[in-house]
Amino acid sequence: VAVRHPERRREPALPAELLTTDPGAVVTDPTVDLVVEVMGGLDPARGLIVRALKAGKPVVTANKELLAARGAELFEVAGAAGVDLLFEAAVGGGIPLIRPLRESLAGEDVRRITGIVNGTTNFVLTRMTEDGTSYEEAMAEARRRGYAEADPTADVEGWDAAAKAAILASVAFGAPIRGADVHREGITALGAVDIAAARRLGFVIKLLAVVEAAGGGVAVRVHPAMVPADHPLASVRDSFNAVFVEGPAVGELMFLGRGAGGSPTASAVLGDLLDAAHNLRAGGPGRTVQLHDVPLRPIDELVSACYLSLEVADRPGVLHAVTGVLGRHQVSIRSMEQDPEPGEAGARLLFVTHPAAERDLQACLRDLSELDVVRRVGNLIRVVG
C-alpha cells in the first residue's frame, strides 16, 4: 500500500510493514496480484498503471482525468496484456454504469447517452431552480456544504463533465475521444432570468454531457440544456448524478446515484476489485475497451431546438426586426413570449426554436446583436430530451 504519509493514523489500522511511500515498489512486487490506483492525476499514475498492466496485473482505477487524457494508450496496453482495466468509479461515482454499458448492453446499439455527471453544478442549478437564488448564492451554499471546491472552475466550466463524456464515448462507442476535444460550455453565464423562463416554458435547466451517434461518427458535448419537466433527467436533484441511455432495442434507461464522495467511490472500486479478482482466478482474457477509428463530429453539425432570450427596446416593430433575422438564417420559431418580468432596459422576449443548425444559430446571434432594437442577446440554451 503506497501512501504519502505512512505515519498517519488510519482506520482500520494497517500493519506498518504493508505501507510504503514508493508506489513503484507496489506495482513491481511479485506478491501483488492486482493493483488499485486511487492517487489521481496524470503522472506518475499513468506510468504505474502501464507497468502493472504489462506485468499482467489487473488494474482498478478511479482516475477520470487520466482516462480522459490517455485512455487510448491504457486500453491498448491492457488489451495487449490480456488483463482487466476496470474504472467504474471514474464516471458517476458509485453508480454502476461502466459495467452495464460494457456488459449488459454489449448487444445494444447505443445511440445516445445524456448525463448529469457533475454533482456540484447540479446542486447549484437545483438551488437556483427551487429557491430562486442567484448563481453566486447557490455556489456559496455548495461551498458551505462541501459540494464545491475552493476553486470550482473544473466543475462550473464543464471540464469535469467533459472528461466523463470522453470516457463514456470510449466505453459506449469505442471512440478515441479525449476530454480536451469535447465541446464545452459551463454554467457561469446562467441567470435567474433563464431559470425562471425555463420553469414558465415547462423546462428545467441542467448541465448535460451528451454523447451520440452522428454522421457515421460520434458527437460529444457538454453544455447547459433545457430539459422538459417530465423527462426523467429533470427530476434529478441536488448533487445526484444520472445517466440516460437510449438504444433501439432497450429503449430508454436511466442510472441515478451519488456521483462523488469517498464512500460511493469506494463502493465502486470494491465492486471492480471483486470482479477483477474473480476474472483473475478464472484465468481468461481480461476485459478492456476496444477503440476504433470513430470520428468526432464537430459542433457545427449539431441540429438542435433552442431557447433564446433577448432584451429589446419596448417599441413597435421590434418583433418584426427580430423575426426577420431569425427567418433569414432558417431559424424557425416554435414559441415566443414576452417575459412578464421585463429587463431593466425594456422588454425581454423568450423564444423557443424548432431544430436549427448550430452554424445558423450562431450567425443569427451575431446578426441579432447588431440590431439597434436589441439591447442584449441573452443565453442560447439547447433543448435536449
Next chain:
Amino acid sequence: VAVRHPERRREPALPAELLTTDPGAVVTDPTVDLVVEVMGGLDPARGLIVRALKAGKPVVTANKELLAARGAELFEVAGAAGVDLLFEAAVGGGIPLIRPLRESLAGEDVRRITGIVNGTTNFVLTRMTEDGTSYEEAMAEARRRGYAEADPTADVEGWDAAAKAAILASVAFGAPIRGADVHREGITALGAVDIAAARRLGFVIKLLAVVEAAGGGVAVRVHPAMVPADHPLASVRDSFNAVFVEGPAVGELMFLGRGAGGSPTASAVLGDLLDAAHNLRAGGPGRTVQLHDVPLRPIDELVSACYLSLEVADRPGVLHAVTGVLGRHQVSIRSMEQDPEPGEAGARLLFVTHPAAERDLQACLRDLSELDVVRRVGNLIRVVG
C-alpha cells in the same frame, strides 16, 4: 432452436435444419455450448435448464416465474456444475439490474431495494394520478395500448411484482425466498379519493416491491405505497420500471427503464449471452447466486408510517372517538385533515401516522370499523421513502 411452430415465418429467417420441436434435443446436443430459455412457465423449462446446467452448459433465462418458484434448486445446480446461470431479463426487462447487483455492488452491504417492477400497474396509477381517471378507465386504456393482458390478475394483484421481489431478495440478500412467500397487496381497491388525497398531502401512489434487511433476516413485500413527490421513484411514469437501491457506502441508486416488451427483453438476453460466452471461453468457474439461511421476517413485524382515510358521520365528538382508538393502539398522528371533497355519507378524514407497528395498525382498523361514527374504513397505505 426449439420452437412450437417450425413452419411459421420468422424474421430473420432461420435455416429449417436448425429448427426442432423438441427442446430436449437442444439441451443434449453436444454441439450446443450454451442454452437460452425464453419459453416461460415452470415445466418443462425447469427440467430443461437443469439438464443443460448439469451438462456444463451455461443458461440464460428470462423466466421470472420459474426463478421465483424454483430459484434455490436452479442456483444450486448451477453452482455445483460451475457454470453461469444468468437472468438479467427476469426483473426490470431491459434494465441492467441483476448484473449491477451481483457484480458492481458485490462489495456493498445493500440494506433496501424498493422497486416499481410492474409496468401495467404503474401505467394505471400514472393515468389515475395525472388524468384523474378511475381505476376502471385507466385499466381500459392500458388494455387499449397493449400494456395489460386480457386477464390482468397477475399484475394488479401483485403476483408479478412478488415474483420479482423474491428474485431480488435472492440476488441482493442471498435469501431463499419464493414468490408465493411474499406479502402481497394489489391496486384494485385504490380509488380516485386516495389518489387525490396523496397529491394534496405531497405524495404519489405507486405499487412497490420492497426488499430490506430486517431483524437479522429479510423482509419482502408488495403493496401500494405513498411515495413523497420529490423522491426519485415518484417521477417514474407510465409503463416505466425503476429500482431504488440503498446501501451504507453507495448511498442511494436508481435504475430506470422499460420493464417489459420484446425488444428490451431481447436486449437483456443478448447482454447475458455475450457475457456467458465470454466466461465460457475464459473457462473459469461460473457465476451464480449463493443462497444462505436468511430468514423471511413476517409482515407483522413491519413498522411503517401510514396514510388512512375514514368516512365518518359529520357530527361533534367524531374526532375524539377516532383519536381515542388510535391512541389506544399506540398509533401516533403526524397530520390529519378533512377532505374538502367529502364522501357521500358525511365527512372524510385523512390521517398520516408516525411509524407504527403493523399489528397495532391492523388492530386499530378493526376497532375503528366497530365505532358507530365510522361509516367506512378506507385504504391503509404505507408511506415509503
